[in-house]
Amino acid sequence: xxxxxIGNGTPPEDSxxxxxxxxxxxxxxxxxxxxxxxKVIDVRKLYGATDMFTYDPGFTATGSCESRxxxxxxxxxxxxxxxxxxxxxxxxxxxxxVCYLLLYGELPTIEEKDRFTHSxxxxxxxxxxxxxxxxxxxxxxxxxxIMCGVVGALSAFYHDSTDIGDPYQRMVASYRMxxxxxxxxxxxxxxSLGQPFMYPRNNLNYAENFLHxxxxxxxxxxxxxxxxxxxxxxxxxxxxxxxxxxxxxTVRLAGSSGANPFACIAAGIASLWGPAHGGANEAVxxxxxxxxxxxxxxxxxxxxxxxxxxxxxxGFGHRVYKNFDPRARLMRESCYEVLRELGIEHEPLLELxxxxxxxxxEDSYFVDRRLYPNVDFYSGIIFKAIGIPVSMFTVLFAVAxxxxxxxxxxxxxxxxxxxxxxxxxxxxGYAQRGFVPLAERG
Ligand code: ACO
Numbered sequence: 378x379x380x381x382x383i384g385n386g387t388p389p390e391d392s393x394x395x396x397x398x399x400x401x402x403x404x405x406x407x408x409x410x411x412x413x414x415x416k417v418i419d420v421r422k423l424y425g426a427t428d429m430f431t432y433d434p435g436f437t438a439t440g441s442c443e444s445r446x447x448x449x450x451x452x453x454x455x456x457x458x459x460x461x462x463x464x465x466x467x468x469x470x471x472x473x474x475v476c477y478l479l480l481y482g483e484l485p486t487i488e489e490k491d492r493f494t495h496s497x498x499x500x501x502x503x504x505x506x507x508x509x510x511x512x513x514x515x516x517x518x519x520x521x522x523i524m525c526g527v528v529g530a531l532s533a534f535y536h537d538s539t540d541i542g543d544p545y546q547r548m549v550a551s552y553r554m555x556x557x558x559x560x561x562x563x564x565x566x567x568x569s570l571g572q573p574f575m576y577p578r579n580n581l582n583y584a585e586n587f588l589h590x591x592x593x594x595x596x597x598x599x600x601x602x603x604x605x606x607x608x609x610x611x612x613x614x615x616x617x618x619x620x621x622x623x624x625x626x627t628v629r630l631a632g633s634s635g636a637n638p639f640a641c642i643a644a645g646i647a648s649l650w651g652p653a654h655g656g657a658n659e660a661v662x663x664x665x666x667x668x669x670x671x672x673x674x675x676x677x678x679x680x681x682x683x684x685x686x687x688x689x690x691x692g693f694g695h696r697v698y699k700n701f702d703p704r705a706r707l708m709r710e711s712c713y714e715v716l717r718e719l720g721i722e723h724e725p726l727l728e729l730x731x732x733x734x735x736x737x738x739e740d741s742y743f744v745d746r747r748l749y750p751n752v753d754f755y756s757g758i759i760f761k762a763i764g765i766p767v768s769m770f771t772v773l774f775a776v777a778x779x780x781x782x783x784x785x786x787x788x789x790x791x792x793x794x795x796x797x798x799x800x801x802x803x804x805x806g807y808a809q810r811g812f813v814p815l816a817e818r819g
Contacts, residue, residue, distance in 0.1 A: 393418050397427065413448050413457075430801045437696070440621075442629065443792065446479060446784055447620040454700035458618060459483070467707050472583055472613040472777075473497065476555055479618050479784040494582075500556035501577035501586060504534040507561070511568050520565035520772045521650045527561050528554070529643030539637035541790055550638040551783040558776045559583065563590030566769055584609040587776070592764065604718040605763045608711055612759065615704045615752060616774050618781025620697070624648040624655065628782045629789050633798040638786055645782045646775050652691065655753075655774040661692040662726070662757035662767050671732045678733075682742045690737060692754030699747040708755035715762050727758050 391408040404426045407419045417440045420431055433439045448457045456463040459478050466475055470484075473494045477485040485493060510530055514523050531553070532539055538550035564574045567590075575590045585601045588609065593599035619625070627648035632641040649655035668677050681690040695702055716724055734750055737743045760770050789795055 391416070395427075402427075411443075414450065424801075430803075432803050435696075436626070441626060441798070442621065442789065443794070444621070444785065444788060445482065446788060447618045447781070449620050449697050451695070451697035451699050454698060454703050456619075456703050463615065463703055464707065467611055467614050470614065472610045472617070475614050475617050476780040479780050480551065480787070496552055497556045497583065498577075498579050498586075500552050501560050501579075503557050503560050503564075507534065507564075508574065511564055511574075514568065516569065516571065518565075518569070520562065520569065520768055521646065521656075521775070523565035523568065524561065524646050524772055524775055525643055525650070527565070528558070528646055529640055531557070532637045532639035535639070539639070541632075541635060541637065547638065547787055547790065551787060554638065554642055554783055555780050558779045559587040560590060562769070562772045562776050563587060565772065566591055566766070569768070582606070582610075584613065591769075604715070608715045608718075608759060608763060611707070611711055612756060612773070613777040615707055616756075616777035618778070618784065621785075622654065623651070624778065625782055625785050628786050630798040632786050632789055633795065635797075638783070641786055642779060642782050645778070649775055649778065650771060655771045655778070657691050657751070657753035658757045658760070658770040658774060659767055661730075661753055662761065662770065664691045665726050665729050665733075665757075668729060668733070671729060674729075674733050674736055678736060678740060682740075690733075690743075690748070692750055692757075693737060693743065694746070694748040695751045698749060698751065701749045702751040704752035705750045705754055708752060708759065709750075712755050712759050712762075715759050719762060721762060724758065724762065726761065730754065730758060 391410070392405045393408055394403050394405040396403050404423075406423070408416045409419050410416045424430055431439070446459065448460075449455065458466060458475065459482055461478065461484075466478075470478075474485060474490060476497070477490060477493050507527065507530075510527060511523060514526070535550070535553060538546045538553060540546045560577055567574050573595055575593050575595075577586050578589055581589055581601065584606045588601050588606060589599055591599075621629075624645040628641045628645035631644040632638070652660045664677070668674060677688070678690070680686050680688040681693075712727060716722075716727065734754070737748070742748075756774075757767070757770055760773065761767070765773060
């Protein structure tokens with residue numbers, strides 16, 4: 378990629394010149410081209426050259442970093458991890474392999490995969506003192522609240538992997554988070570039930586272990602169904618990374634100041650929790666339950682279209698996808714597979730979701746705005762079918778996305794161009810004014 382200085386000499390071949398209509402001054406900026414996707418205008422020297430900032434609330438037209446991990450073509454509905462299509466990864470890979478790919482950039486050999494899986498499996502136990510830490514929460518705490526607190530607190534338990542300048546410590550912290558997240562998630566659930574925490578079992582794979590810790594009790598083993606474990610593994614793959622979304626950008630921004638990785642991932646969990654992001658899977662199920670029957674769909678569609686009403690069709694729309702979210706297609710397939718394997722012939726929520734999707738996709742409001750179902754539209758129905766309670770939906774998303782956050786955080790720390798993230802603003806408050814003593818106000 379070229380990065381010519383701005384405004385001096387001959388403009389680089391691919392460049393953009395802006396003219397300030399007030400002063401008539403022209404400034405030229407280089408245009409950079411990645412491997413795929415739209416070109417970007419390199420505005421790093423804009424302020425120095427023009428005394429102006431860009432203004433882009435919600436970063437709708439701003440590339441915040443250079444990355445080699447994930448690529449999305451929202452117009453075509455394409456999602457690639459390290460160049461591999463999500464459809465191929467979902468069909469032929471497994472979550473451990475995808476974790477390795479995201480972290481290291483290549484698919485592992487057999488030995489590499491065995492070593493990696495062994496290391497992750499042998500880091501799944503958490504510090505015993507975390508029992509007491511979790512005991513401090515109210516019983517009715519939302520599991521996402523427990524996740525934010527406990528993951529942030531890992532930095533107090535694992536001091537030996539918080540030096541971000543040490544590549545070995547960075548990798549230890551990364552493995553720890555990927556490995557321990559299912560344990561913490563399952564314990565957050567057990568705590569809400571008042572059941573004893575279940576320890577991980579090294580003879581189980583990642584998805585099986587999570588199901589075991591969620592559903593076994595000391596009094597009774599949980600027979601892990603291979604079908605359910607496979608479906609869960611696929612869900613984990615589909616949520617593993619998604620480029621510079623809100624939570625990933627939060628992790629990068631938190632990490633840009635040099636904060637330790639556990640604190641950064643806790644910040645990502647907090648961002649994921651919102652209903653406009655990962656919290657949507659919980660919101661979709663609540664919405665479908667509220668709609669209740671197909672004859673009420675019209676009423677909810679009308680509410681979603683009403684600009685004066687805050688209601689939005691949850692699980693619909695995406696900042697980047699202006700086409701079907703490829704993960705939603707795969708999730709819908711999985712939904713059918715899981716229901717078939719479980720012998721569920723009639724799932725009213727799935728039937729309702731399909732009818733809602735059909736009606737929305739024929740409605741000009743959704744068609745004109747290119748609002749399609751996103752990954753969250755179907756995931757809740759599968760979670761429900763495999764027995765995951767609604768309050769754990771977003772937690773599962775956090776478990777899966779941890780590898781993406783960690784890979785993106787490592788990439789940022791290793792980037793020689795990395796700087797503290799410090800956006801500027803369009804200030805519209807008061808200009809400087811004199812202080813008025815208390816007695817003279819009013
Ligand atoms: N229901 C009704 N209208 C919608 C919806 C929706 N779900 N999503 C977008 N719109 C409308 C907006 O009102 C707006 O209409 P207007 O142009 O008349 O004002 C237009 O579509 C564009 O929407 P924006 O809000 O500008 O799009 P943005 O990119 O900012 O938002 C978002 C994307 C947050 C995902 C949004 O579509 C939404 O809230 N969807 C529902 C929540 C959801 O499913 N989130 C999960 C996202 S995927 C993920 O995080 C894993």
